[in-house]
Amino acid sequence: MGRTWWGSEKPPVYNFPRMKPTVLLWVILLIACGTLSAQWLKIPTPGIPRTPDGKPDLSAPAPKTAEGKPDVSGLWQPAPGYVENVAKDLKPEDVPMRPWAQMLYQHRRDTLSKEDPTGWCNPGGVPRSDAVPYPFKIVPAAGGGEMMILYEAVHSYRQVFMDGRALPKDPNPNWLGYSVGRYEDGALVVESSGFVENSWLDNGGHPGTESLHVTERFKRKDFGHMDIEVTIDDPKTYTKPWTVTIPLKLMPDTELLEYICTENNKDLEHLVGK
């Protein structure tokens, strides 16, 4: 493997972590290895501070934008584990589900996530797309317009509007919702709503509904490390909001790969849920 998966020897699996046959896993491994030698994977990323030996200095201070705001741009990779269970650091009582949601979540666990919409190549959504072990690129809001997040996973994008507009009222439900951002206390704060009715917040299937409101606080700790503090507020699903922190590492000197899920969607035939 050319990509370092957060110090883990285990290769990433986007869907269905409990999948029994490892066929898909090996297919992913093979494909990943096949493409690593090519492309722009070794090109030095411009603007990265370096140690005297030329290596990226990931503990250099966090950069600022020209306006003096926190600069969260770059290619980022989340720590493992959160995509399987975004609430992995919390106790079950910290994620209090309403009875219907508890039943649905249990059903998704019992059926090994067989109904996961990403099996049909849908995007993961928010915060799942932040937690998937494939990198994403944050492109800053040049001129104060919109910040773009380019997700390698299933090759999708998300726009975060930074021009002060309010979230839309009664919008069409979107898989990635609608996002507006602002700076607050040294963090970039992104608020999102307008999600589809059947959101999966993680591979395990924590549910989300159209009442889901996600707040992401992007806190860049130094040049190479960032936390996203995610608050899930979905009163139809959970009796109170809950917050998790997803740590990320900068991926220097590499690029996004083209990942077209519909090109080779073998997930469906390999799902083994009950």
Added chain:
Amino acid sequence: MLFRKRQSAAAILLFSSLSLHAQWMRYPSAGTPRLANGKPDLTAATPKLDGHPDLSGIWKIARPNTIPEGTASYASLQYWTKEGIDIQMQPWAKALFEKRYGSFGVGRPSEHCLPHSIPDAMLVSNFKIKQDAGLTLFLYEEFMRFRQIFTDGRPFPKDPAPAWFGYSTGKWEGDSFVVETMGYNDLSWLDDAGHPHSEAMVTTERFQRRDFGHMEMELTVNDPKAYLKPWSVTMQFVLMPDTELIEDLCDNERDGTHMVGK
């Protein structure tokens, strides 16, 4: 006449109409020059960014004046060739094109939710251009695909993995933004009519924003494996002010079973 049975187009139209009342569809675009009555002034001067024209905005293909109003689909490059110019194909490419064209384009990648590539994505989908330092982004509404064009002076990758959107670098030549792309896979169609290409294809796009609301792009296709000589087409785009891209995912993959080509 080309695609009388294009249910997918009808479906997309239907979904688009349903969604128009919601979202940020009426939100005024910042920095848009306006007429006295508040409407966007699409003939105002080309905006600038860092000393170059700024291509940023949401764009949509304009109907070429070579075809009559009301034609269902003009997503074929033949409409943009200069009069008297013939696209000369290698025998295999000609046979493949005629098979696709003669069967109403059945089997095109988008049936299976696969990407439109270059230039097809710009023919069938609204798209947003965003210029940043070292990187220009194209966000395509259809299927929510993105394309990165690197402007930081990097060379092309050597022997890259073939990709739907290839590998693109861009530079300014006067007021033209010149994008060169290589490393394509051979799966994409250049247009709905089915012009094929090989992995050897290199494309050059020259974008010129003529004024605030109008942009022109000359595309040159250089693919000696598929075409006897390089050929060019020129297409026009109009700005879509005061609106936003809609989330358009191809998630049910039902088109394929409904196509009725011969």
